[in-house]
Amino acid sequence: MSTPRSSSTSSPPQIPQSLTLAHTASSTTSSSSASGMRDAAEDDSDSPPSQMSEDDPGGGGGEGDRWEPDLRGGNGGGGRWAPPDQVLENVLESVLEFLTAARDRNAASLVCRSWYRAEAQTRRELFIGNCYAVSPRRAVERFGGVRAVVLKGKPRFADFSLVPYGWGAYVSPWVAALGPAYPRLERICLKRMTVSDADLALVAKSFPLFKELSLVCCDGFSTLGLADIAERCRHLRVLDLIEDYLEDEEDEMVDWISKFPESNTSLESLVFDCVSVPFNFNALEALVARSPALRRLRVNHHVSVEQLRRLMARAPQLTHLGTGAFRSEAVPDGAMSVSELATSFAASKSLICLSGFREFNSEYLPAIYPVCAKLTSLNFSFASLTSEELKPIVRNCVNLRTFWVLDTVGDEGLKAVAETCSDLRELRVFPLDATEDSEGSVSDVGLQAISEGCPKLESILYFCQRMTNAAVIAMSKNCPDLVVFRLCIMGRHRPDRITGEPMDDGFGAIVMNCKKLTRLSVSGLLTDKAFAYIGKYGKLIKTLSVAFAGNSDMSLQYVFEGCTKLQKLEVRDSPFGDKGLLSGLNYFYNMRFLWMNSCRLTMRGCSEVAQQMQNLVVEVIKDHSDDEGESETVDKLYLYRSLEGPRNDAPPFVNIL
Amino acid sequence: MEATVDYMKAAEADNLLATELRLGLPGTSNDDHKATPPCTPRGKKRTAFDAAEDAAVEEVTNKHDDVEAAPPVAKAQVVGWPPVRSYRKSCFQQQQAKQISKPTSNNKEEAAAAPAPASNAATPSFVKVSMDGAPYLRKVDLRMYKGYRELREALEAMFVSSNNGGAANLSEFAVTYEDKDGDLMLVGDVPFEMFAGTCKKLRIMKRSEATGLGSPRQI
Numbered sequence: 001m002s003t004p005r006s007s008s009t010s011s012p013p014q015i016p017q018s019l020t021l022a023h024t025a026s027s028t029t030s031s032s033s034a035s036g037m038r039d040a041a042e043d044d045s046d047s048p049p050s051q052m053s054e055d056d057p058g059g060g061g062g063e064g065d066r067w068e069p070d071l072r073g074g075n076g077g078g079g080r081w082a083p084p085d086q087v088l089e090n091v092l093e094s095v096l097e098f099l100t101a102a103r104d105r106n107a108a109s110l111v112c113r114s115w116y117r118a119e120a121q122t123r124r125e126l127f128i129g130n131c132y133a134v135s136p137r138r139a140v141e142r143f144g145g146v147r148a149v150v151l152k153g154k155p156r157f158a159d160f161s162l163v164p165y166g167w168g169a170y171v172s173p174w175v176a177a178l179g180p181a182y183p184r185l186e187r188i189c190l191k192r193m194t195v196s197d198a199d200l201a202l203v204a205k206s207f208p209l210f211k212e213l214s215l216v217c218c219d220g221f222s223t224l225g226l227a228d229i230a231e232r233c234r235h236l237r238v239l240d241l242i243e244d245y246l247e248d249e250e251d252e253m254v255d256w257i258s259k260f261p262e263s264n265t266s267l268e269s270l271v272f273d274c275v276s277v278p279f280n281f282n283a284l285e286a287l288v289a290r291s292p293a294l295r296r297l298r299v300n301h302h303v304s305v306e307q308l309r310r311l312m313a314r315a316p317q318l319t320h321l322g323t324g325a326f327r328s329e330a331v332p333d334g335a336m337s338v339s340e341l342a343t344s345f346a347a348s349k350s351l352i353c354l355s356g357f358r359e360f361n362s363e364y365l366p367a368i369y370p371v372c373a374k375l376t377s378l379n380f381s382f383a384s385l386t387s388e389e390l391k392p393i394v395r396n397c398v399n400l401r402t403f404w405v406l407d408t409v410g411d412e413g414l415k416a417v418a419e420t421c422s423d424l425r426e427l428r429v430f431p432l433d434a435t436e437d438s439e440g441s442v443s444d445v446g447l448q449a450i451s452e453g454c455p456k457l458e459s460i461l462y463f464c465q466r467m468t469n470a471a472v473i474a475m476s477k478n479c480p481d482l483v484v485f486r487l488c489i490m491g492r493h494r495p496d497r498i499t500g501e502p503m504d505d506g507f508g509a510i511v512m513n514c515k516k517l518t519r520l521s522v523s524g525l526l527t528d529k530a531f532a533y534i535g536k537y538g539k540l541i542k543t544l545s546v547a548f549a550g551n552s553d554m555s556l557q558y559v560f561e562g563c564t565k566l567q568k569l570e571v572r573d574s575p576f577g578d579k580g581l582l583s584g585l586n587y588f589y590n591m592r593f594l595w596m597n598s599c600r601l602t603m604r605g606c607s608e609v610a611q612q613m614q615n616l617v618v619e620v621i622k623d624h625s626d627d628e629g630e631s632e633t634v635d636k637l638y639l640y641r642s643l644e645g646p647r648n649d650a651p652p653f654v655n656i657l
Numbered sequence: 658m659e660a661t662v663d664y665m666k667a668a669e670a671d672n673l674l675a676t677e678l679r680l681g682l683p684g685t686s687n688d689d690h691k692a693t694p695p696c697t698p699r700g701k702k703r704t705a706f707d708a709a710e711d712a713a714v715e716e717v718t719n720k721h722d723d724v725e726a727a728p729p730v731a732k733a734q735v736v737g738w739p740p741v742r743s744y745r746k747s748c749f750q751q752q753q754a755k756q757i758s759k760p761t762s763n764n765k766e767e768a769a770a771a772p773a774p775a776s777n778a779a780t781p782s783f784v785k786v787s788m789d790g791a792p793y794l795r796k797v798d799l800r801m802y803k804g805y806r807e808l809r810e811a812l813e814a815m816f817v818s819s820n821n822g823g824a825a826n827l828s829e830f831a832v833t834y835e836d837k838d839g840d841l842m843l844v845g846d847v848p849f850e851m852f853a854g855t856c857k858k859l860r861i862m863k864r865s866e867a868t869g870l871g872s873p874r875q876i
Contacts, residue, residue, distance in 0.1 A: 157737065159740075159742045159743070160736070160737030160738070160740045160741075160742070160743075161736050161737045161743060162736065162737045217742075217744075243742065243744045245744070274744065358748060381745075382745075382748055382749075430741065430745065431739065431741065432749065434739050434741040434745075434746055435734065435739070436734065436735075436738070436739065463739060463741070488739055488740060490738075490739040492735075492738070545740075547738065547740070548738075572737075572738075573735070573738075
């Protein structure tokens, strides 16, 4: 069951034992309500995991449904005694405080009006998986006591430059609405949204109790905005900046680290490896020294090992450390020795998660040996290690659960992982050379080895150039607990390297044998057969990513008809046309979104969807080079359910049908 | 904010190749990638986030019927594939830049000045591009290009292809830029990374006006 990563919500009030509600494990499937809203939970971040339970706030009736307080009986307000309904609501609110998972809350809100009201007043975390599915005003009107807001903006394919700049997902209207409505707001998590410095300044100003800011894959802000947050949010516990794009001009950047308050801070987590501009190290050291609660620190690559040592000395209680780089800045003679650095690591007795290593001197790698045995998470995905460099390290990492690495370690390196890390749950193998024709250093051999050595594997992301059905089938049998299976064979349409067959059987085995699978990304040469398998067996799949695959519209039909839990479908460069699109008409309301680019859609098909489905927003996104004016072919389609209708901030290249 | 990159085969000064930074194993070369233009030589758009897409791009249009067939013979690279985030890609360009500049710049100051672009490689760096005679300016993101050749091709695609009836390429023009000190410089003299770090805006001027710049080396 997913829980928010950092604890920030206020504890529920004490209530008499007889009224305690048992904490339900909400894995039950909720039947779809009349408006077709379904709930989902997933983790799609491409960064160290932050469990974000996902559910839409919708589910309580259609548009225009307003709930007025229902004070029947009594003296019409200001009575000397509370009417019975009021008592019930108070009790109900106390009880519902214990429900934390949004899925449970959505279900509770559907019971009746008083439950709806009680739930709306007691929901503390508001999760909105698509910022355009509901307007800020509406959210704020329904929920009264929100303390945390999680917002997601652009579709995931924006990460791969498929969504043009300026598409949308601005957080400004949200911040403007949240400010007056929730003065006690403590936490904001944003993913793939555009955040300006002004927005950050407004956040800092609007929420005096603000504690946690987490920005993942966001853009639009700079160190100026960070300075405002640092300076004004005196209760800040978490500042996590993960894979954001900052807009700093070299000569305009601000020394934001110096802006934290002079007194002891409540900082628990400071992650800024994506803030690539240099910063004032002494200020950071001083900040760390006066932050006794600091557990997670991830610095950028402007930190040398000498400086890292100083930081570690100031914060021996760290559990998560991102080293930034891992190299010495000193002249060769004055460089720190490995053993000195190793001493620092030995002194960090609580370290369980290591990352960074962006530019590393390999002679310093042995310094981490003292902590390897306790590590549960190791991220080498920015360090081009060879298998010889990896082996001595990973041999000690017996407790590793999460491992991110570059394919430079090769199948040999993965074999070493398989030999030692029998408890591994999550593996991600990234390509050093992310081009189609690169050599590719890992293959089916590595995958097979991992499947044999790591039977508890739950999540895998694997980039390679050569793969076989046999290896994928082996993984499907050896790792039955797989929840996330993402295989990227980088060369387009590549078949099985040994048999020359399509990869249908491999992926078919995955959906057949991995009964807990909720997320799947396919690649390689695939025919409609693969999608028939997916539709037939992929009953729990919520997220499906398809690229350069399939023969015909039947593929889409199989998926829509078969994958009853489908929430997010992203497709690119596949031969699917209007017929395939229309086969999904009955299912679009159950999904968060559908993305299709470079397929064979036409305006006619998309318009038909828009006409028939009133609660869908159908966006046709054009490339700027479309000088041909109105074209029949649709290059990018993004459709999503929404309570608000067409958004009013769409740029000219977005045509909302 | 977007730049059209029309990847065309072109002659290149060999000595500039050495200073170009690229991903990939030694010996591989982008010259193998020939564009397979469909009807219109449309380039795929880049977004601001695509700071370090490491190869040229060509859109696989809807009309391209290669999906059911065997892999296309001419392997034109495609936007956003393989699906690795630009953030990750740009970190490696950063690392490569630092490794290359390392032997020459152990001195901290130089490390800050010259390969400063390396540390900023993750963030887009848009500069205005003006061309004599063109009615409006454009903007390009210097982070997107690995070398002068790519930049030239991009500029050609932007300014020369269809709009300007007469010119077929940039040989009639001199590409100049304004650096941090405000001086007008000829593009092509310094290593590309250094240029990208110091260039504030680009100006394409007619050769006839570029007197006094000596015989400009073709970029």
